[in-house]
Amino acid sequence: MSSQLKESLSAAIDGEADQFELRRVLDEVGRDPQLRASWQRYHAIGALIRGDGRVRPPTAVSPLDRLRAGIDGSASATEALASSHRSRVGRLAGAGVAAMVALGIVIGFGDFSTAPLEDERAIAEASLPIMGIPASVRRAPDVIEAPDLSAPALAAADAARRTADLRPFPTESDMVRSQAYMLMHAHHMALSRPPGPTSLVKVAAFESR
Amino acid sequence: MTPAMRSIVVGALALSIAAAEVSAAPAAAGRTTDEWLEFMNRAFVERNYDGVFSYFDGADLSTLRVVHSIVDGVQRERLIHLNGAPREIIRRGDDVTCVLQPGDEMLALEASIPSGPFARAFARSLEGVTEHYELILQGADRIANRTTTVLELSPRDHDRYGYRLWLDDDTGLLLRSELIDMAGARLEIFQFAHVAIDEPIAAANLEPDSRDGTVTNHLTLAPSQATTSPGTSRWHAAWVPKGFAMAAWDLRRTPATRAPVNTLMYSDGLAAFTVFIEDMPEAGAATFVSRSGATVAVTHMTSGPDERPFLVTVVGELPVDTAQRVARSIAFQ
Numbered sequence: 439m440s441s442q443l444k445e446s447l448s449a450a451i452d453g454e455a456d457q458f459e460l461r462r463v464l465d466e467v468g469r470d471p472q473l474r475a476s477w478q479r480y481h482a483i484g485a486l487i488r489g490d491g492r493v494r495p496p497t498a499v500s501p502l503d504r505l506r507a508g509i510d511g512s513a514s515a516t517e518a519l520a521s522s523h524r525s526r527v528g529r530l531a532g533a534g535v536a537a538m539v540a541l542g543i544v545i546g547f548g549d550f551s552t553a554p555l556e557d558e559r560a561i562a563e564a565s566l567p568i569m570g571i572p573a574s575v576r577r578a579p580d581v582i583e584a585p586d587l588s589a590p591a592l593a594a595a596d597a598a599r600r601t602a603d604l605r606p607f608p609t610e611s612d613m614v615r616s617q618a619y620m621l622m623h624a625h626h627m628a629l630s631r632p633p634g635p636t637s638l639v640k641v642a643a644f645e646s647r
Numbered sequence: 648m649t650p651a652m653r654s655i656v657v658g659a660l661a662l663s664i665a666a667a668e669v670s671a672a673p674a675a676a677g678r679t680t681d682e683w684l685e686f687m688n689r690a691f692v693e694r695n696y697d698g699v700f701s702y703f704d705g706a707d708l709s710t711l712r713v714v715h716s717i718v719d720g721v722q723r724e725r726l727i728h729l730n731g732a733p734r735e736i737i738r739r740g741d742d743v744t745c746v747l748q749p750g751d752e753m754l755a756l757e758a759s760i761p762s763g764p765f766a767r768a769f770a771r772s773l774e775g776v777t778e779h780y781e782l783i784l785q786g787a788d789r790i791a792n793r794t795t796t797v798l799e800l801s802p803r804d805h806d807r808y809g810y811r812l813w814l815d816d817d818t819g820l821l822l823r824s825e826l827i828d829m830a831g832a833r834l835e836i837f838q839f840a841h842v843a844i845d846e847p848i849a850a851a852n853l854e855p856d857s858r859d860g861t862v863t864n865h866l867t868l869a870p871s872q873a874t875t876s877p878g879t880s881r882w883h884a885a886w887v888p889k890g891f892a893m894a895a896w897d898l899r900r901t902p903a904t905r906a907p908v909n910t911l912m913y914s915d916g917l918a919a920f921t922v923f924i925e926d927m928p929e930a931g932a933a934t935f936v937s938r939s940g941a942t943v944a945v946t947h948m949t950s951g952p953d954e955r956p957f958l959v960t961v962v963g964e965l966p967v968d969t970a971q972r973v974a975r976s977i978a979f980q
Contacts, residue, residue, distance in 0.1 A: 544935060544936070544937050604931065604932065604933065604934055604948060605931050605932060605933040606933065607933055607935075608933040608935045608937075609933065611928070611930065611932075612932055612933045612935065612946070613937065614756070614759060615759070615932075615946075615960070616935075616937045616944040616946065616960065616962075617756055617937075617939075617944075618756045618757075618759045619921070619923050619944060619960050619962050620939055620942055620944055620962050621753065621756050621757065622910070622921070622923070622962075623919075623920070623921040623942065623962040623963060624942075625743075625866050626895075626910075626912055626919070626921055627919060628736070628738075628743050628866060629741065629743060629866055630914075630919075636702075636821075636824065636837050638724065638726045638736045638738065638743065639702050639711065639726065639837065640704075640942075641736055641743075641745065642709075642711055642726045642727075642728050642734060642735075642736045643702050643704065643707070643709040643711065643728065644753055
């Protein structure tokens with residue numbers, strides 16, 4: 439899948455594609471099974487991140503079908519997808535995560551803690567498939583709930599709890615934390631000794647995405 | 648032959664070849680790779696310069712102006728972001744001030760990260776760099792209408808990125824740099840479009856523009872820097888790439904919850920990464936990898952004191968696999 443197509447796909451899912459771009463994406467989705475799988479996966483991610491809570495199995499009326507119907511039935515199908523313009527920070531929320539995946543800002547997620555340190559191949563295979571979701575994550579529970587971190591729960595530290603604290607997908611708060619630590623790393627570099635010519639550049643040019 | 652000696656021999660050979668092939672300026676002739684690095688390091692600190700450069704981080708292209716001078720023995724620097732919302736960074740010795748406008752995205756992010764003075768400076772040292780990078784002189788080029796010598800630092804393993812540096816023949820100032828991954832892709836590019844070197848700098852050019860509503864944020868070192876020292880943190884990385892050592896560590900608190908965040912900073916003299924360790928957020932967290940240019944952030948969950956779950960975030964200019972491996976090795980002693 440070309441990067442341009444990924445961006446178009448993401449824009450369509452985020453409701454930010456114009457009608458021409460949307461129709462082009464839908465045509466491509468109709469022809470390309472791999473693209474169709476990505477389309478469904480992004481919608482699943484978006485549903486989880488938005489807190490819809492439940493990943494529904496494909497139904498007779500898929501998001502793709504609804505979108506096609508929208509194009510055929512209205513002048514602006516994208517309006518049906520709540521296509522208000524979002525800032526780059528705003529993209530951290532909601533289905534913008536699909537955009538971040540598509541743009542390569544989020545390049546993988548899932549638990550990569552089980553691979554042995556010595557086995558680099560296992561690390562690569564078990565952890566972060568680019569544009570993919572590990573099997574363990576695909577089996578994630580339908581409903582995401584905040585983990586119980588009360589004292590009794592902490593006292594019962596065991597392997598099950600280790601996974602209970604982990605969300606299968608990054609949320610807005612996860613992304614903000616990650617971006618904030620990137621900025622703090624840039625701050626550390628700015629105070630390095632001796633200061634280099636580019637040590638302040640990362641702070642000055644820092645862009646949150 | 649030690650790696651360092653081998654590097655010197657290789658560097659000398661490369662230099663002799665480059666000197667034969669290229670009409671470098673007289674000042675460039677005869678310098679070894681090590682001497683070029685030293686020349687560059689001195690130029691960072693000692694030279695006056697005022698120029699405009701571009702910075703590409705793999706996704707965005709920024710244009711900035713930098714003004715650098717030594718005033719009464721104190722390093723002064725002013726960096727002005729020339730695109731988008733006005734943003735300036737001012738350095739006076741160890742004090743760095745970010746001058747931002749209301750609404751700048753950086754303000755929202757800074758509100759969520761630990762603030763206050765840093766306990767220690769992030770120490771850089773080019774000593775031993777040749778053990779982990781092969782230094783090769785690549786000949787001459789012209790940047791910002793000045794003749795330069797190109798120095799390549801090629802990593803000897805897959806746990807760090809490489810660099811290509813364009814150094815001004817007359818002054819040693821870095822005029823262009825590239826950060827390169829193992830496949831040869833350029834992850835970051837920094838390049839002057841124009842620069843005046845060693846010309847007088849007016850004091851006013853080192854001061855920020857006054858605008859209504861500006862917001863400042865100070866990054867400083869604590870007055871008593873020796874409150875902590877490397878090795879006293881009970882958190883550590885059980886595995887880091889060869890040549891990386893802890894350059895500093897700090898314990899700070901998040902503004903919102905006052906929750907402690909351990910920060911461990913590692914460097915091999917060129918590359919660097921920071922490890923953030925905090926109690927697992929009450930709402931939980933996801934383990935994932937994000938990237939901004941060459942900077943990668945990897946989150947991982949581990950166990951700390953009393954088997955409590957902790958969230959580890961490794962941020963740095965590292966290959967993803969390496970950052971993951973570091974994250975998984977974080978342990979509490």
